[in-house]
Amino acid sequence: MMKKLRRSMLFLPGSSAAMLSTAFIYRPDSIMFDLEDAVSLKEKDSARLLVFHALQHPMYKDIETVVRINPLNTPFGLKDTEAAVRAGVDVIRLPKTDTPDDIYQLEGEIARIEAECGRPVGSTRLMAAIESAVGVINAVAIAKSSPRLMGIALAAFDYVIDMQTERGDGTELFYARCAVLHAARGAGIDAFDVVYADIDDEAGFLKEVDLIKRMGFNGKSLINPRQIEILHNAYAPTQEEVDYAERVIAAAEEGDRHGLGVISLNGKMIDAPIINHARVVIERKNASGVRQ
Amino acid sequence: MKIVKAAIAGTLESSDLVVKVSPAEDGLDITVNSEVYKQFGEQITAVVKETLSAFNITQGEIIVEDKGALDCVIRARMQTAILRGTESKEIAWEKL
Amino acid sequence: MYSDPSLTFETVETHSGTLREEIALFLKSNGLGMDDDIEQFVIARCKRHLVACAGIAGSTLKCIAVDAAWRSTSLGLKVIHEAEAQAIQNGEHQLFLLTTPCNVKAFRGCGFYPLVTLDNRATLMENTPVGIHHYCRKLRKHHQVNASNVGAIVMNANPFTSGHLYLIEQAAKACDWLHIFVVEEDLSTFSFQDRLAMVQEGSRHLPNVTVHPGSRYIISRGTFPGYFLKEKQIVNEVYAAIDLILFRRYIAPALNIRQRFVGTEPFCKVTAQYNFAMHHWLEDETIMADAPIKVNEITRVTDENNLPISASAVRKSLERNDMEAVTRMVPATTLPFLIRWLSRHPFKQSDYNLANVG
Numbered sequence: 001m002m003k004k005l006r007r008s009m010l011f012l013p014g015s016s017a018a019m020l021s022t023a024f025i026y027r028p029d030s031i032m033f034d035l036e037d038a039v040s041l042k043e044k045d046s047a048r049l050l051v052f053h054a055l056q057h058p059m060y061k062d063i064e065t066v067v068r069i070n071p072l073n074t075p076f077g078l079k080d081t082e083a084a085v086r087a088g089v090d091v092i093r094l095p096k097t098d099t100p101d102d103i104y105q106l107e108g109e110i111a112r113i114e115a116e117c118g119r120p121v122g123s124t125r126l127m128a129a130i131e132s133a134v135g136v137i138n139a140v141a142i143a144k145s146s147p148r149l150m151g152i153a154l155a156a157f158d159y160v161i162d163m164q165t166e167r168g169d170g171t172e173l174f175y176a177r178c179a180v181l182h183a184a185r186g187a188g189i190d191a192f193d194v195v196y197a198d199i200d201d202e203a204g205f206l207k208e209v210d211l212i213k214r215m216g217f218n219g220k221s222l223i224n225p226r227q228i229e230i231l232h233n234a235y236a237p238t239q240e241e242v243d244y245a246e247r248v249i250a251a252a253e254e255g256d257r258h259g260l261g262v263i264s265l266n267g268k269m270i271d272a273p274i275i276n277h278a279r280v281v282i283e284r285k286n287a288s289g290v291r292q
Numbered sequence: 293m294k295i296v297k298a299a300i301a302g303t304l305e306s307s308d309l310v311v312k313v314s315p316a317e318d319g320l321d322i323t324v325n326s327e328v329y330k331q332f333g334e335q336i337t338a339v340v341k342e343t344l345s346a347f348n349i350t351q352g353e354i355i356v357e358d359k360g361a362l363d364c365v366i367r368a369r370m371q372t373a374i375l376r377g378t379e380s381k382e383i384a385w386e387k388l
Numbered sequence: 389m390y391s392d393p394s395l396t397f398e399t400v401e402t403h404s405g406t407l408r409e410e411i412a413l414f415l416k417s418n419g420l421g422m423d424d425d426i427e428q429f430v431i432a433r434c435k436r437h438l439v440a441c442a443g444i445a446g447s448t449l450k451c452i453a454v455d456a457a458w459r460s461t462s463l464g465l466k467v468i469h470e471a472e473a474q475a476i477q478n479g480e481h482q483l484f485l486l487t488t489p490c491n492v493k494a495f496r497g498c499g500f501y502p503l504v505t506l507d508n509r510a511t512l513m514e515n516t517p518v519g520i521h522h523y524c525r526k527l528r529k530h531h532q533v534n535a536s537n538v539g540a541i542v543m544n545a546n547p548f549t550s551g552h553l554y555l556i557e558q559a560a561k562a563c564d565w566l567h568i569f570v571v572e573e574d575l576s577t578f579s580f581q582d583r584l585a586m587v588q589e590g591s592r593h594l595p596n597v598t599v600h601p602g603s604r605y606i607i608s609r610g611t612f613p614g615y616f617l618k619e620k621q622i623v624n625e626v627y628a629a630i631d632l633i634l635f636r637r638y639i640a641p642a643l644n645i646r647q648r649f650v651g652t653e654p655f656c657k658v659t660a661q662y663n664f665a666m667h668h669w670l671e672d673e674t675i676m677a678d679a680p681i682k683v684n685e686i687t688r689v690t691d692e693n694n695l696p697i698s699a700s701a702v703r704k705s706l707e708r709n710d711m712e713a714v715t716r717m718v719p720a721t722t723l724p725f726l727i728r729w730l731s732r733h734p735f736k737q738s739d740y741n742l743a744n745v746g
Contacts, residue, residue, distance in 0.1 A: 017308035017365045042473070046301050046372040052388065053364035079383065086385050117385070298481040303469050304499050305462055312516070314481065323518050355516055357499055 005029050005283055006190055007219040007235045008228050009066065013038035014047035020054040024063060026225040032066040035080045036095050044076045048083045055087035066127065068093040072105055085113045085124050091150060097128035098135045100145035107146055125150040131158040136176045139183035151190035153221065154180045170211065181216055190218040199224040209234045232288040237281045239290050245278035295352040299376035302369035309358040309366060311373040316353045320344065326358035339363055343370040346387045394435050397470045402429050414438045418453035426451060430471040432463060439463065442471035447480040447604065468498040472515065482604060483515040504633045512630045523603055524642035531598055532643055535564035540645045542569045542606055546576040548586035548722045551651060551697035554689040559649035560594045567643055572602035577703055582725050589721035605634055628662050632669035637678045647682040654696055691716060
């Protein structure tokens with residue numbers, strides 16, 4: 001069973017025709033079209049239409065697409081949702097998700113739109129973005145609030161303001177990262193880490209990627225294509241990890257063939273979580289090779 | 293629908309285009325400029341006309357300055373300019 | 389957050405203050421001066437440093453500069469785009485830009501098209517490929533007259549006086565058809581609507597006259613801003629030349645105009661110099677290929693004191709509430725407009741008492 005890799009989510013301003021026309025060549029795992037913070041108030045309408053059309057273009061057929069809508073309590077949020085769902089987006093990212101009610105409200109609108117435009121109801125997935133203290137506190141409930149949720153993301157910019165601090169070496173995100181991660185794991189969905197804004201500081205970026213990968217985050221939001229390769233490489237397994245994973249999978253398949261209830265490797269029992277992880281490792285290797 | 297006020301959409305950055313619409317009394321007046329006019333001028337004009345027709349616009353001055361935009365971008369910018377120029381509040385999604 | 393997170397754009401009002409100083413310095417470091425008539429600037433900042441600016445004066449963009457370090461990026465394009473967006477918000481969709489010929493290509497890339505180039509000094513551009521062409525096409529379609537001797541007058545008519553009437557009557561006698569263009573810009577004492585109506589009423593008795601609204605291509609803030617800064621005695625020969633070349637190259641041919649009529653100008657320095665420029669730019673066959681246009685200066689009609697009747701004299705009399713003097717200087721058709729204007733601009737009681745009643 002293939003698990004969808006979501007290591008890299010590339011943010012694009014929905015208002016940039018140039019970026020929308022060329023971003024697919026960078027092959028991130030997901031592309032996020034932003035209609036919220038990247039777009040000025042007077043361009044909300046034009047960005048919405050750009051994204052509506054880009055989503056339907058063949059160039060985005062094989063990449064997972066995400067649209068970050070404006071919150072539903074703005075004049076833009078509902079129209080953004082209409083555009084995204086009707087254009088066939090894979091996932092809608094709801095910014096500033098503070099409570100499960102925010103998800104229920106969005107869900108209701110999406111279901112109505114899907115029915116109206118003939119899209120299978122339930123086919124549009126959701127991603128909740130946590131951007132405040134309240135959001136972090138409610139992360140567990142939010143993560144479980146809907147079967148449409150495929151992931152929960154931490155967004156640093158607004159969060160640190162809410163926390164009355166500022167972006168630094170990661171201390172300011174310490175608890176939030178843990179909370180969001182646990183909420184995701186508890187609900188069985190993906191967890192995504194924050195944007196690293198200083199695109200010129202590759203060493204700093206790599207350090208942060210290393211940390212969040214070891215913590216267990218599935219992936220990270222990116223704002224520059226240069227960050228994609230660095231991230232994929234950091235997530236790539238070592239040859240050692242690949243070799244072990246291949247042996248685990250071989251043992252599992254062997255066990256299946258013989259109808260064994262318990263599978264073991266080198267005298268140690270290996271159960272479902274270990275086998276699933278091995279599959280992820282192979283996925284990552286297939287996607288970007290082995291880490292040097 | 294009727295274009296009731298002058299409106300503009302898009303930018304002149306590479307891969308984008310600017311669409312300017314303004315009210316006119318005698319029919320449609322379409323001007324298309326593009327650095328790749330020779331290869332794509334006809335195509336661009338076709339998309340422009342198609343969009344105007346989908347919105348039932350029969351009068352107006354339309355000026356398009358293209359910088360190598362994809363069809364989907366042309367459509368998006370045309371629709372934005374039309375929605376702004378007709379002062380539409382609601383979007384009829386089937387038209388797009 | 390994206391391609392340049394540190395770049396921000398804002399629109400600033402620039403009548404005075406430290407911001408104006410900062411922009412003036414920035415322009416100076418880029419070899420440009422600061423023009424007086426700029427109401428707003430769109431500026432770009434990178435980490436609080438000023439890196440680009442574009443000034444908006446009505447329908448004209450001017451004083452545009454980009455920091456040397458940013459010139460190979462698309463910052464110039466972006467700041468012009470922002471300025472255009474701001475101008476549109478101000479209600480100005482059709483924009484002009486005056487620049488040096490060596491910058492024409494750069495501004496072409498920003499959506500501006502050349503209209504007229506003056507020697508190697510200046511090029512007037514507009515933000516549409518079809519502006520002047522559509523205007524002339526409309527003129528040709530609706531107003532072209534089948535006649536061989538067609539003339540034109542451009543007048544502000546602020547207000548329409550007996551002097552204007554005399555000029556029109558003399559001109560109408562001297563040609564088969566007369567086109568009168570009333571300056572459209574609303575920067576005079578009397579509104580454009582009123583001025584246009586006064587000219588229409590004042591010329592109704594003549595069978596061979598068409599009265600046109602001036603359009604932005606005839607003595608407008610875009611083509612000739614100095615015309616509207618007369619009190620400052622600013623004569624901008626570049627703008628006068630451009631205004632006249634536009635007329636000779638585009639507008640006159642659309643209507644087959646062969647001659648232009650003006651009153652002699654004894655008072656106003658700006659108008660006098662403009663008349664002089666007219667002879668040069670319209671009549672001289674050697675300076676451009678476009679057909680020359682004869683310029684006829686018609687001596688102004690005088691009042692009983694042998695003073696030429698002028699619109700400024702009428703305005704002064706109005707201010708003194710001297711209706712007797714006013715009545716002597718304007719045709720009957722103009723009076724209702726002046727009375728209505730007076731009722732909308734009442735004067736202080738003391739002024740009234742000083743007036744010559746009766």
